[in-house]
Amino acid sequence: MANNRGQTAIIGIGEVPTGRHRDQGAISFALESALMAIADAGLDKNEIDFVIPTGSLFSSQFSNELATCRLVEELGLKNVTSNCEVFSGGSSSTNALRVASALIETGRARSILFVHTDKLGTGLSAQGGIDLFSTAGISMEWEVPYGQHYSTVAALATERYKFETGTTDEQLSAVCVSNRKWAELNPNAFFRTPLTIEEVMASKMLSTPLRAKQSNMLFDGGAAYVVTSAERARDLSEKPVYVLGEGGLVTHFAYHQEPDLTRFGWAQAGRQAFEDAGITPADIDVAEIYDSYPIYQLIAFEEIGLCGRGEAGALHMSGATAPGGTIPTTTDGGMLSKGHIGAGGSVSLLVEAARQIMGKAGPRQVPDCRFAVETAVGGTYMDAQVTILGSEIP
């Protein structure tokens, strides 16, 4: 496989605060984020020649509008050759970046705008959210009839992982606390008040051993980024965010088909991404790890090589992943504290990774941030996706 290390770069990002914006339509979040990203990139809007929206889960009507060029018309983009949705649930960010990079590398597009928006906080009722996530990505024949939903999905991995590694509920809760400390520093995060392990442990039991405060909550929000060639990025931007490496592995559709619920496909995806990028996990300055539930942050963190098997819980407990720690992790607060906005969970993380490399992360800026790793996963943990970004090309 040809190595495309550093051939493309993210040059602009935009994001609206995650929240409950009852009086605003999802289109507002999309347009606001897109305008921010285009301005941040230093581009004239008509230089955007390709638009990639991703799916919006709260409304199929609205999602269809995104697929049928509403953003191009609303933004008045005059030179767009193609508006083409890329949607794989929670891994949409990475898959869209992969598609965008390939289009640019092969000369089929010059400046690509990716946009995500959703309204899962106020566009659905609380029970509507639970019900949506008891069928989305879940087998209607082999799992739905047994009452499978996203809490059970996370709980099944957590129970087995605890059994195999001896990781404790307190260590799992430490993930929530670490991510909250970052969210306290992020104006775009929803939950910004301090959280303790005791509070997490005292929260309502959802599905053993998973508690309410170990579960993401659904919100409204949106984000966008602009990708172009590395060559053009150097002209346009003082600090291009180079796409250095990518790796992925699809392991299943139906969750019960996964042969190892404590590992998934991260090891292979991580190896590929680091090999592509020409760096090792020890070179990583910031890790933006998909955290819809604490278990997933621990597993991905270990499997891509940031620490050894069964060590991630203690590491999160030690403060190493929190502000001021040795391996700053999920620095936007993640889905657990910034809030879950559907496919936007990983979009937030990718945008945050780029923001850290650009040096624009404000009070949560990681000093001298050269290399960032971002992980994303869709469905019921169906694919392990790893992206490595950097301020320089190794």
Next chain:
Amino acid sequence: MTQNDVRSTKPVPVVAPWARPFWDAAHEGRLILQHCEDCDRVIHYPRMACPHCSSTNLGWQPASGRGTIYSFTVVQSNAPSAFAGDVPYVVAVIRLEEGVQMLSNIVECNNDDLVCDQPVQVVFERLDDEFNLPKFRPVR
């Protein structure tokens, strides 16, 4: 919502044509598994073609009905609407003796006593006139 209303809204399996024999057998209280006549592998869930060798030369074999709990969870709250009346209920991934995994519920058990790798045995629970769902209970 009464208990009956909850039951009447239970989701039923959306059956793929090639999986019909599995559900017909379950209706008769038998657990069967798909088997590839070419590469000799056991397959679950049933496929249109073998996921190992792509052969469409597929048959069926009776399953032992024995397995172990790979992982489990006791749902205590925030269940999907159709299952709200069932809490606490147990969702588990079962590793069957034949080497395949399936999702199911653990029934006829003390929820507090469940552990990973515990041996279980299939039982069938009536869902409606058409479907019996294979579920599992601890081996006593």
